[in-house]
Amino acid sequence: MEKELKEVLNCEVENFLFVQAFAITLIMTNFAFDYKITLIIFNMKKAFLSLALLLSALVANATVRLPKIFSDNMVIQRNAEIRIWGWADPKENVFIALNGKKVKTVASESGEWEISLPAMKAGGPYTLLVNDIKVNNILIGDVYLCSGQSNMELPMRRTADLYKKDMDSIVNTNVRYVKIPLTFNFREPQKDFKACDWKELNPKNAPEMSALCYYLGMNINISENVPVGIVNSSVGGSPIEAWMHYDALENYPAYRKEADKCYQNGYIEKTLKEEAEKMRTWNNILNETDHGLTEWTSLYFDDNKWEMVDMFSDWGAPDGKIVNGSHWLRQEIDVPEKCAGKEAVLRLGCIVDADSVYVNGVCVGSTGYQYPPRIYKVRPDLLRAGKNIIAVRVISYQGKPSFVREKPYKLTFNNGYEIALSQNWRHKIGSRMPARAGQTFFQYKPIGLYYGMIAPLNKFRFCGTVWFQGESNTSRANEYSDLLQKMVADWRKRQGYSTPFIIVQLANFMDTHDKPFDSEWAALRNAQREASTLIPDAALATALGLGEWNDIHPLKKRDVAERVFLQIERLVYKKDKMIAEGPVVKDVKAGKNGAVVLSFTREDVQKGSLRGFELAGESGFYYKADATSDGKTVTLSCPDVKQPKSVRYAWDDNPILSLYNTNGMPAASFQFEVGYTAPKAKADKSAKPVKEKGAKMVENKAEKKEEKPKNIPEIAPQRKKEAKKQSAYKTKVAVIEERAKIEKEKMKDDSEQFKGEMYLKEKAIKDEFKANKEKREQEAKERKELEKLKKQQDKLDKQQKELDKKKQELNKK
Numbered sequence: 001m002e003k004e005l006k007e008v009l010n011c012e013v014e015n016f017l018f019v020q021a022f023a024i025t026l027i028m029t030n031f032a033f034d035y036k037i038t039l040i041i042f043n044m045k046k047a048f049l050s051l052a053l054l055l056s057a058l059v060a061n062a063t064v065r066l067p068k069i070f071s072d073n074m075v076i077q078r079n080a081e082i083r084i085w086g087w088a089d090p091k092e093n094v095f096i097a098l099n100g101k102k103v104k105t106v107a108s109e110s111g112e113w114e115i116s117l118p119a120m121k122a123g124g125p126y127t128l129l130v131n132d133i134k135v136n137n138i139l140i141g142d143v144y145l146c147s148g149q150s151n152m153e154l155p156m157r158r159t160a161d162l163y164k165k166d167m168d169s170i171v172n173t174n175v176r177y178v179k180i181p182l183t184f185n186f187r188e189p190q191k192d193f194k195a196c197d198w199k200e201l202n203p204k205n206a207p208e209m210s211a212l213c214y215y216l217g218m219n220i221n222i223s224e225n226v227p228v229g230i231v232n233s234s235v236g237g238s239p240i241e242a243w244m245h246y247d248a249l250e251n252y253p254a255y256r257k258e259a260d261k262c263y264q265n266g267y268i269e270k271t272l273k274e275e276a277e278k279m280r281t282w283n284n285i286l287n288e289t290d291h292g293l294t295e296w297t298s299l300y301f302d303d304n305k306w307e308m309v310d311m312f313s314d315w316g317a318p319d320g321k322i323v324n325g326s327h328w329l330r331q332e333i334d335v336p337e338k339c340a341g342k343e344a345v346l347r348l349g350c351i352v353d354a355d356s357v358y359v360n361g362v363c364v365g366s367t368g369y370q371y372p373p374r375i376y377k378v379r380p381d382l383l384r385a386g387k388n389i390i391a392v393r394v395i396s397y398q399g400k401p402s403f404v405r406e407k408p409y410k411l412t413f414n415n416g417y418e419i420a421l422s423q424n425w426r427h428k429i430g431s432r433m434p435a436r437a438g439q440t441f442f443q444y445k446p447i448g449l450y451y452g453m454i455a456p457l458n459k460f461r462f463c464g465t466v467w468f469q470g471e472s473n474t475s476r477a478n479e480y481s482d483l484l485q486k487m488v489a490d491w492r493k494r495q496g497y498s499t500p501f502i503i504v505q506l507a508n509f510m511d512t513h514d515k516p517f518d519s520e521w522a523a524l525r526n527a528q529r530e531a532s533t534l535i536p537d538a539a540l541a542t543a544l545g546l547g548e549w550n551d552i553h554p555l556k557k558r559d560v561a562e563r564v565f566l567q568i569e570r571l572v573y574k575k576d577k578m579i580a581e582g583p584v585v586k587d588v589k590a591g592k593n594g595a596v597v598l599s600f601t602r603e604d605v606q607k608g609s610l611r612g613f614e615l616a617g618e619s620g621f622y623y624k625a626d627a628t629s630d631g632k633t634v635t636l637s638c639p640d641v642k643q644p645k646s647v648r649y650a651w652d653d654n655p656i657l658s659l660y661n662t663n664g665m666p667a668a669s670f671q672f673e674v675g676y677t678a679p680k681a682k683a684d685k686s687a688k689p690v691k692e693k694g695a696k697m698v699e700n701k702a703e704k705k706e707e708k709p710k711n712i713p714e715i716a717p718q719r720k721k722e723a724k725k726q727s728a729y730k731t732k733v734a735v736i737e738e739r740a741k742i743e744k745e746k747m748k749d750d751s752e753q754f755k756g757e758m759y760l761k762e763k764a765i766k767d768e769f770k771a772n773k774e775k776r777e778q779e780a781k782e783r784k785e786l787e788k789l790k791k792q793q794d795k796l797d798k799q800q801k802e803l804d805k806k807k808q809e810l811n812k813k
Contacts (some may be wrong), residue, residue, distance in 0.1 A: 003614075004370065004626035006727055009377060012152065012169035014540050030179055030676060034462065034751070036397060040686065053365065056376065057517045059224060061073040062093055063089075063132075063134060064086060064088040064092065064129050064131040064132070065088065065114060065129055065437075066084075066086045066133060066415060067085065067086060067191070067192050067193075067460075067632050068192055068193045068194070068195055068196040068605075069178070069193065069198050069418075069456070069457065069460055070084070070086075070128065070135050070233075071135060071178075071198055072135060072196065073137050073138075073144050073198035074090050074138055074139075074178070074229065075138070075139045075140070075141050075142075075174050075227050075228065075229025075616055075788065076120075076138060076139070076140050076141075076175045076229075076579055077140075077141075077142065077143045077461035077462060077463055078119070078120060078122045078140045078141055078144070078226065079120075079121070080117070080119050080461050080463075081117065081119055081461075082098070082115065082116060082461070083115075083117070083122065083459050083460075084096055084098075084114070084115055084117065084128075085112070085114035085115075085459055086112075086113060086114075086128070086130070086133075087107070087111065087112055087113070088111055088113055089107065089148070090107060090108065090109045090110060090111050091106060091107060091108075091109070092106065092107045092111075092129060093105075094106065094107060094113050094115070094118070094130065095129070095130070095131055095476060096115060096128070096129065096130050097128070097129040098117055098120075098126055098127075098128045098129070098138075099119050099120055099126045101118060101120075103115050103117060106709060108279055113237045113335070113457075115775055120140050120224040120250065121140065122139075122140055122141045122227060122426075123139070123140050123227075124140055124141075124227060124637055125138060125139060126138045126139075127138045128138070129182045136660035138228065138232045139174065139176065139227035140159055140231070141174070141226040141227030141228055141229065141233065142214070142220060142224065142226055142228055142229070142463045142464075142572075143228075143229040143230075143460075143461065143462050143463060143722070144217075144220075144228070144229070144230050144231070144462060144464050144465065144466060144568075145232055145233065145453070145457065145462045145464075145465045145466070146210065146212070146213050146216070146231065146232045146233070146234065146464075146465075146466045146470035147232075147233045147234050147243065147465070147468075147469070147709075148234045148465055148466075148467055148469030148470075148504075148531040149234060149235060149236055149237055149238045149468070149469045149470075149471060149472060150234075150236030150237060150471070150552075150553060151212070151471070151507075151543075151552075151568075152212060152213075152232065152234040152466075152468040152469070152506075153210055153236050153250050154171060154210060154211050154212070154230070154553050154557065154734075155207060155208050155209060155210060155211065155662065156206050156208070156209050156211045156373065157206050157207035157208065158211070158215055158553065159211045159371065159555045159557055161555060162555050162556065162558070163211065163555075163557075165207045166205060166206075167203065168205070168206075169203065170201065170202075170203070170218070171201070171203070171324070172200075172201045172202075172217075172218060172221065173201070173202070173230065174221050174227045174228065175201040175217040175221050175227075175228050175230070176198050176199065176200055176201070176209070176227070176229045176230070177198070177199050177201065177209050177213055177217065177220055177230045177232065177316075178199065178229075178230070178231055178232065179197075179198050179209075179210070179232045180193060180196065180200045180231065180232065180233040180453050181193060181194050181196075181517045181641055182193075182452075182453075183353075183447060183449075183453055184242075184442055184443045184445070184448030184449055184451070184452040184453075185635070186262040186263045186268075186445070186447060187263060187449065187451075188451065189455030189456075190451055190456050191455075191456055192456050192457055193367075193456055198229075200215065200639070201217065201218070206212060209382075210230075210232050211555075211557035211558070211561075211722050212231050212232070212466075212468065212557045212560055212561050212564070213230040213561075214557075214561075215561035215566075216230065216466070216564055216565060217229075217230045217560070218240045220568065221562060223565070223569065223573075224573065224655045224759070225744075232461070233453045233454060233457065233461075234468075235443055235449055236560070236576050237441065237443075237444060237446055237472055238443060238449055238469070238471055238472060238524050239469075239472040239482065240469060240470070240472075240480065240483050240484060240487060241255045241446040241447075242444055242446060242448050242449040242450070242488045243450050244446065244447060244483070244490065245447060245451075245455075245471075245488060246259055246293075246446075247490065248256050248486045248487060248489075248490035249446060249447070249486075250595040251482075251486075251680075252446075252479075252483075255446040256446070256449075258445055258446050259445065259446040259447045259448075261440060261628070262448065262502055264447050264550050265800065268442055268496055270688075271440055271442075272440070272442075275398070275439055275440060278436075278437045279436065279439070281631075282436045282437070284468040286325060286395070286431050286433055288495070289431040290325075290326045290430040290431040291392075291431070292326065292328040292393060292428070292430040293393075293430075294327050296330070296391060296430070297358035297361045297387075297391045297393075298361045298610050299387070299388070301330075301389075302783070303426045303808070306330070306426035306427060306428045306768065307426070307427050307428065308424055308425070308427070309329075309424070309425055309426075311329070311403045311409075311424070311425050312402075312403060312423065312424050314366070314400070315327070315401075315427050316396060316400045316402055317400050322396070322399070322400045322401075322431050322742070323396065323429060323430065323432055324396045324401075324432070324434065324435050324436070324505075325395070325396060325400075325431045325432045325433035326394065326396075326429070326430035326433075326708060327393075327394045327395075327396065327427065327428075327429055327430060328391065328392070328394075328427070328428050328429075328431050328771070329387070329391070329392045329394065329425040329703065330389060330390070330392075330422060330424065330426045331390050331422060331424075331425050331426070332388070332389055333387075333388050333389075333390060333419055333421070334386060334387065334388075334412065334419075334738045335384065335385055335386065335388050336382050336385065336417070337385045337417070338415070338417070339383065339385075339413045339417050340383060340384050340385035341380050341381065341384075341489065342380055342383065342414060342415060343377070343378065343379065343413070343414050344378040344413045344414070345376070345377055345378065345411070345412045346359065346365075346374075346375075346376045346378050346390070346407060346410075346411050347365060347373075347374065347375055347408040347410050347411075348374035348376070348392065348403075349373065349374060349403055349404050349407025349408060349409050350370060350372070350403070350404040350550075351367070351370065351392075351394055351401075351402075351403055351404070351550070352370040352371060352372065352396070352399060352400070352401055352402045352403075352404070353369060353370050353375060353393050353394075353396055353397045353399065353401065354366070354367060354368050354369060354370075354395040354443075355367055355374065355391045356371060356392070357376055357381070357390070357391070357392050357393075357396065358389075358391040358392075358393075359382050359388065359389070359390055359391075360382055360383070360384070360388055360389055361389075361391075362379075362382055364376045364377065364378050364382070365377070369414055369743065370500055371552065371553060373407070376487065377789065378808075390411075392422070392425075392791065393430065397435065397436040398435045398436060398438075398682065404550050405550055406470050406550050407548075407550065408552075409421040409633050412554075415692065425624040426715050428625055438572070444472070446675050450614050452519035453589045455493065455494070458494050458496075460494050461497075462502075463489075463572055464499050464500045464501075464502065464568055464572045465500070465502065466499045466502045466564055467484075467502065467503050467504065468504035468560075470506050470524050470525075470528060471506065471529075471552060473524060474506075474520040474521050474523075474524045475520055475525035477520055477524040477526075477527050478523070478527075479565070480524055480527035480528070481527040481530045481531040482530070483592050484503070484527070484528070484531040484535070485531055485534055485535055488501050488531075488535050488538070489535075489623045490707065498535075498536070498537060498684070499572075499719070500538070500567075500571035500572050501537065501538040501539075501541065502538070502539050502540075502541055502571070503531065503532050503538060503539070503540050504541050504542075504543055504546055504560065504563075504564060505525050505528045505540055505541065505668050505669070505673060506521060506528070506543060506719075507543035507545075507546050507547030507548075507554050507560075508543075508544055508546075508547035508556075508604060508653070508654040508655060509521060509546060509548070509551075509552055510549060510653040510654055511549065511654060512549070512652055512653070512654045512655070512656065513652055515624075516614050516621075516624065517653070518652070519651055519652050519653045519655075521652075521653045522648075522650065522651040522652055522653070522655065522671075523671075525540060525542075525544075525650075525668065525669040526648075526669055526671045527672055528668075529670055530670045533547040533678065533679055535572065537683070539567040539571055539580065539581070540581065541560070541564045541567050541580075541581070541668075542563065542581070542582070542666060542667075542668040543563070543712070544562050544655070544657060545657055545666050545670065546559050546560055546712070547654070549654050554704040562808075563581075564579060566579075566580035566581070567580045569772075575711065579604075579661065579663050581665060581668075582659065582660055582661050582665040582667040582668065583600045583601075583604075583605050583659055583667040583680070584600060584601045584667070584668075585598055585599075585601075585604070585667075585670060585676070586599045586601045586677070586678050587599050587675070587676060587677045587678065588647060588672045588674050588676040589674070589675070590674050590675070591635060593637075594637060594638075594641065594643060595635055595636060595637045596615060596625075596636040596644045596647055596674055597633050597634070597635050597636075597645075598633060598634040598635075598636070598647070599632070600632070600633070600634075601631050602661065603632040603680070604630065604631070604661045604662045604663070605629045605632065605633075605634065605659070605660075605661060606629060606631075606659075606662060607629050607630060608628070608629060609626070609627065609628050609632045610627035610629055610634060610658040610659055611656050611658045611660070612627075612649055612651075612652075612655055612657060612658050612813060613626075613627040613634075613636050613647065613648075613658045614646075614647070614648050614649075614651060615636055615637075615638045615641040615644045615646070615647055616641065616645060616648075617641045617642065617643050617644060617645055618645060619639070622651070622661065623640040623641055624638065625637060625647070626638065627642075627658075632664075645673065645674055645675055646671065646672070646673050647671070647672055648669075648670065648672075649667065649669065649670050649671075650668075651669060651671065652668070655669065660774045664809070677780050707779070714717075757767070781782055
């Protein structure tokens with residue numbers, strides 16, 4: 001091969017680039033592997049150019065593709081075989097090189113290929129070569145999958161009040177992070193993502209990194225001294241069933257029915273289109289009829305006739321009736337001379353539902369839903385010395401509009417000066433509207449997120465999983481433990497291996513109740529705790545004590561990450577002596593005289609009297625119980641419960657906590673029957689490390705089913721029932737199509753009815769608006785005239801003062 005290349009490179013051709021292209025083409029097309037090529041020295045550049053372009057085109061059409069998860073800055077799991085896979089032309093040769101290891105394989109007839117490299121120790125950076133593809137700056141270390149909903153997703157920028165210093169200063173190139181883009185699918189498990197962009201931990205990337213993942217990655221890296229990769233596949237508001245495969249929901253027909261509906265051709269597109277039209281109509285009517293959009297933001301508008309309200313009162317529901325639509329609130333602030341013309345930040349806590357905020361008539365920011373903190377930058381040129389006006393337009397879609405208590409409401413200047421906003425605001429309704437029609441979030445439907453955001457990761461190796469989810473399932477806590485167990489078992493089966501699974505128990509949120517309260521949040525926490533004892537190689541990290549009563553997204557994510565990290569140290573890194581959690585109940589026994597005695601897996605309970613315990617008898621009604629700890633056990637008693645049957649602790653939305661170990665770690669919420677004994681840990685055979693297979697070449701896997709790894713089940717694009725009984729499938733499709741037809745007619749009727757109602761509403765409002773338009777224009781004209789006269793009067797007064805001053809000077813002379 002070298003001889004032929006030298007001959008080409010010695011050719012007397014004017015354009016050397018063409019020679020180089022031809023040489024590369026020879027290597028890439030692998031001609032010299034099978035026979036010797038007789039080269040002809042081209043005397044005509046035109047002929048050479050034609051051949052070079054032809055061969056280059058052949059190479060271009062044979063492009064190899066990797067999954068998106070294989071991208072620059074990625075981390076690959078250490079000490080486990082490295083599976084690399086992708087797509088190419090049928091029968092194309094694929095060459096792979098990483099860290100001195102080289103292997104090759106051939107794509108199958110369907111264009112798929114896969115091969116394994118031997119396990120490697122932590123290190124890097126390395127470059128992965130796959131034919132003409134380069135993946136740069138790769139580290140080998142420990143990779144974790146983090147999934148769940150918004151508290152797993154919450155970015156660092158949202159926690160800036162606590163962690164701004166870290167966010168702006170820490171650089172750690174050994175911690176890498178990738179956020180999987182939102183993708184859902186109901187037809188079949190996907191094989192790849194739209195995009196994946198691994199990021200190094202530094203001030204530039206930190207604001208968009210998950211706060212929990214940020215601190216978890218740093219804790220592991222510092223402790224274990226290995227590179228850490230965090231793959232965050234989470235979606236705010238998502239319920240657990242959205243993260244499950246269709247097969248795992250076999251015992252939940254209602255969820256399967258929802259998935260089947262989304263499976264129908266055109267159903268999602270049609271629904272989204274119709275809902276978008278309804279929302280557009282609602283928003284258009286709101287904006288056309290909102291009296292405040294023309295002048296209520298102005299510094300000069302006179303709001304003295306507006307109602308004065310306390311911002312935390314029921315201004316959004318006068319006379320007890322919720323008013324949806326738009327509400328306007330205005331407040332005057334006095335800015336000192338030293339702050340005039342300075343940049344400032346306006347903090348308006350949290351607002352239900354949406355808002356647009358104006359300072360002296362200029363919009364400084366808006367937010368479309370209730371949860372994000374309102375932090376708006378105010379330009380230096382907007383603020384003047386003396387009187388300034390803040391106007392807030394609050395939009396209520398369905399619920400009661402309101403401001404959230406105990407949040408910051410202030411204007412802060414870059415020189416450190418602050419102006420606390422008053423609780424008293426001028427209020428006026430801008431436009432009354434019917435509640436806006438609900439919106440379908442298809443990413444919350446069963447199976448969609450598993451098929452779109454977990455299935456493409458099944459071949460990618462992790463050393464542990466962290467799950468922070470449950471807020472969206474609190475109303476169905478009775479089924480959560482079973483769903484979580486089935487989800488974990490199914491994930492592990494489809495991955496072909498098992499790793500430790502850490503469950504984050506929900507934080508405290510909302511109100512604390514004086515009397516025993518049947519809390520849905522407490523029931524969900526108990527389901528999480530129960531699942532953690534029944535899932536092999538699983539653990540619970542409670543977020544109790546780290547929440548905020550007025551925010552479903554508490555800021556203390558560093559503390560949550562530390563609790564998760566302790567369980568990872570114990571389970572992943574086998575530090576068995578690590579105290580990774582608070583007191584864990586071992587058994588519950590009946591004591592003397594109606595008492596109940598709790599014992600624990602560790603005899604390190606803080607001593608003294610305790611609160612937050614409740615007992616119930618045959619009636620099932622719970623009563624507060626007296627509780628005392630001797631360091632080893634906790635003894636409960638209640639005069640209202642003579643024969644206790646059940647005990648529970650921290651059973652409230654925002655419970656009182658008192659049960660800690662001597663390290664200060666809190667116990668999780670729990671509920672047990674008297675006589676309970678903790679289950680023994682289950683063995684999980686799949687939890688054993690995968691044996692290293694070295695660089696064995698795997699060819700044509702799609703054609704030879706027997707060559708597929710035994711532990712990796714095939715993910716069929718059709719459902720099991722459809723595969724087993726085609727006739728049953730056809731019947732099912734027919735039923736679904738019939739139902740779809742009925743649903744279509746119903747939706748059409750509903751849509752027509754809605755359009756009719758909105759037309760009448762729109763007509764009535766427009767008529768009213770038109771009738772009052774001349775009046776408003778006249779009032780505006782009179783105000784302008786009044787302002788004009790006032791300015792003229794001010795001018796005359798000023799001239800009169802000057803004349804008086806001159807007259808006095810003349811008199812003195």
